[in-house]
Amino acid sequence: MMAAGxxxxxxxxxxxxxxxxxxxKKLRITGKGRCNVCNDCDVNTVIENIPTNPRFMYAALSNFxxxxxxxxxxxxxxxxxxxxxxxxxxxxxKAEDIVNALRNYTKQHSVRYVxxxxxxxxxxxxxxxxxxxxxxxxxxxxVATGGASYPLTGSTGDGYRIANSFGIDVxxxxxxxxPLETIDREPAEMQGLSxxxxxxxxxxxxxxxxxxxxxxEMMFTHYGVTGPMILSASSHxxxxxxxxxxxxxxxxxxxDEKTLDARxxxxxxxxxxxxxxxxxxxxxxxxxxxxxxxxxxxxxTKKVNxxxxxxxxxLLMSLKEFELTIKQPRPISEAIITSGGVSVKEISPKTMxxxxxxxxxxxxxxxxxxAYTGGFNLQIAFSTAxxxxxxxxx
Numbered sequence: 001m002m003a004a005g006x007x008x009x010x011x012x013x014x015x016x017x018x019x020x021x022x023x024x025k026k027l028r029i030t031g032k033g034r035c036n037v038c039n040d041c042d043v044n045t046v047i048e049n050i051p052t053n054p055r056f057m058y059a060a061l062s063n064f065x066x067x068x069x070x071x072x073x074x075x076x077x078x079x080x081x082x083x084x085x086x087x088x089x090x091x092x093x094k095a096e097d098i099v100n101a102l103r104n105y106t107k108q109h110s111v112r113y114v115x116x117x118x119x120x121x122x123x124x125x126x127x128x129x130x131x132x133x134x135x136x137x138x139x140x141x142x143v144a145t146g147g148a149s150y151p152l153t154g155s156t157g158d159g160y161r162i163a164n165s166f167g168i169d170v171x172x173x174x175x176x177x178x179p180l181e182t183i184d185r186e187p188a189e190m191q192g193l194s195x196x197x198x199x200x201x202x203x204x205x206x207x208x209x210x211x212x213x214x215x216x217e218m219m220f221t222h223y224g225v226t227g228p229m230i231l232s233a234s235s236h237x238x239x240x241x242x243x244x245x246x247x248x249x250x251x252x253x254x255x256d257e258k259t260l261d262a263r264x265x266x267x268x269x270x271x272x273x274x275x276x277x278x279x280x281x282x283x284x285x286x287x288x289x290x291x292x293x294x295x296x297x298x299x300x301t302k303k304v305n306x307x308x309x310x311x312x313x314x315l316l317m318s319l320k321e322f323e324l325t326i327k328q329p330r331p332i333s334e335a336i337i338t339s340g341g342v343s344v345k346e347i348s349p350k351t352m353x354x355x356x357x358x359x360x361x362x363x364x365x366x367x368x369x370x371a372y373t374g375g376f377n378l379q380i381a382f383s384t385a386x387x388x389x390x391x392x393x394x
Contacts, residue, residue, distance in 0.1 A: 001102035002382050003142045003363055006389035008109035012140075016106065017132060019117035019154055024099035026146060026153035030336075030378065035095030038069040038382070039375040040086040046379055050371040051235065056344040057369060060352070060383040063390070066375075069382050076101040087375050121162050121360075128359065140359050140392040142352075144385060147338025147365040148173055159366035160341065166357045169343040171368045175335030176235045177377075179226035181327040183243065186291045190220040193287045199250030200229045202237065202326075206244060212236040215253060220287075225324065231336060232373050234329055242327055249322040251284070257316060264312055272305040279304045283319075292318050337377055341368040352388035361388040 001023055004016040016023075030036060039046065043061045047054045070080055070088060078101045079091040090097045106113075116132035123129075127137045145159035160170045195218050202212040218227035225247065237245055252260050263283075271279040277300035280289045293300050296315040298307060332338060342362050346355055354360040363384035371377050 001106050003144050003385035003389045003392075004111045005102065005105040005109055006386050007142070007393050008106065008111045010390065010393045012393045013112075014106075014109075015112045015114055015136070015138070017114050017116060017118050017130065019115070021115065023103055023113075026150055026155060027099050027102075027378075028095045029150070029153065030095055031089065033095050034089050034093045035098045036373075036375040036378065037073060037080065037088045037090070037098060038066045038379045040070065040082045040088050041066055046371070046376055049374060049376045050369060050380070052339060052371075053344045053369045056347075056349045056367075057380060057383070059350045060387045061379070064383045064386040066379055069379060072382075073098065073101055076105060085374055118158065118162075121165065123166075123357065123359075139394075140361065142361040142363060142385075142388050142392055143342075143366055144363050144388075145366050147341060148332050149175065149335040149338045149365075151333050155338075155365070159362070163342045163346075163362070163366075166354070166360065168346045168354060168356055171340045171343050173332060173338055173340040175329050175332040175337075176339035176370050177231045177336035177373055178234045178332075178334060179221065179330045180224050180230055180234055180247075181330060182224035182247070183325040183327045187220040187224050187324070188222045189291055190287045191222050192220070193285055194219045194227065195249075195251070195285075197253065198229070199253035200233065201248040201250075202233050203246045203248060204238075204244065205246055211238075211245070218249075223330065224327070228373065235337075235339075235370070235372055237326075237329075240326060240329055243325055245326040247324040247326060249324070251288075251319045251322055257320060260316055260319065261312065264316060268304045268307065268312075272303075274304050276300055276302045276304055276307060295322075336373075337370045338365055339368075339370045341366050344368055350387075351391035352384055353391060359392075361392050363388040 004014045008014040043065050046061055050057060074080060078097050080088050081091050082088050118130055118132050120131040121128060121141060128141045130136050130138060143159045143162055146155035148157040149155055163170050198218060200214045201210050204211050212233045214229045214232060216229045218225055218229045267282060276298050277293060284292060295318040298311045347362055348355055352361045352363050364381040369380055371380060
């Protein structure tokens with residue numbers, strides 16, 4: 001919609017092919033339905049948050065930066081607000097407002113909508129033949145199909161097939177910003193439990209180094225872990241081999257070991273005559289108590305006043321270093337972003353035009369560029385869309 005609207009705004013006759021009944025289906029579910037439109041930062045900060053082919057994005061971001069994105073939507077009547085981490089959302093907290101603004105933008109500039117699935121794109125002489133329900137001819141084609149994540153929203157890898165049909169290289173696809181499966185079964189025992197204000201470290205056991213550190217929210221699931229921290233962590237991992245990466249959770253990050261030990265002593269004094277299993281309700285969520293008891297190695301029926309210093313230390317470490325081992329990421333269909341895509345070596349970074357096929361442009365997630373959470377991926381989509389549109393027009 002951004003590419004179509006911009007090209008039409010600049011005077012082109014534009015047809016937008018949309019196989020869904022309505023546009024922006026994936027956009028409507030971003031940011032838990034709130035839509036993290038962009039990040040309120042400068043171009044260099046966006047670049048720093050793009051781990052895959054960041055240099056490719058300089059021209060597009062310089063042409064349309066986060067400040068431009070904010071102004072664009074505000075001019076379309078969508079008030080915005082900035083939250084923690086400079087994440088920008090509509091004041092309404094409704095992704096639908098962003099979708100409607102883009103839809104209105106295209107309508108305002110007379111973009112023609114065709115609700116048909118594109119089956120094929122071919123080049124015939126100086127024109128492109130786009131075949132959906134019928135074949136139509138166009139002078140230029142912009143591929144803005146998204147990746148292969150969340151296929152129920154329409155992102156089924158169509159853009160990769162179009163690129164391949166022209167002999168354009170597509171790099172290996174993998175999930176990014178994705179939940180993680182664990183070898184441990186304990187997350188299943190705590191399924192549905194959300195944690196806030198939790199410390200996180202991801203350790204690469206191949207070298208013992210911490211590859212990611214964060215603080216925030218997460219959730220246990222039947223397969224492992226998910227939530228904002230986990231999704232962000234997933235994009236910092238290399239090839240995920242079973243058992244290579246460990247998650248260390250600090251369940252009490254506001255308390256150092258000495259302070260936490262004092263808290264335990266205080267609770268134990270208060271519940272001195274209780275069984276250990278009945279003494280942790282003030283310290284932990286109910287679903288987590290059986291898991292922590294098992295990890296501490298303390299007999300759940302032992303009276304609190306009989307717990308030894310060594311046992312208390314074991315409990316403390318279970319709270320400060322709750323360890324889980326990563327098995328694998330969840331499938332690409334569950335990822336927020338597809339890592340990989342049309343090779344940046346095949347595309348001019350100053351125009352988004354294919355180097356191999358003049359008149360064919362790519363933008364957004366279909367390109368092999370992806371970023372961390374925080375509004376950066378939508379900024380990539382908007383910036384590359386604008387640049388493609390501005391160079392595709394006559």
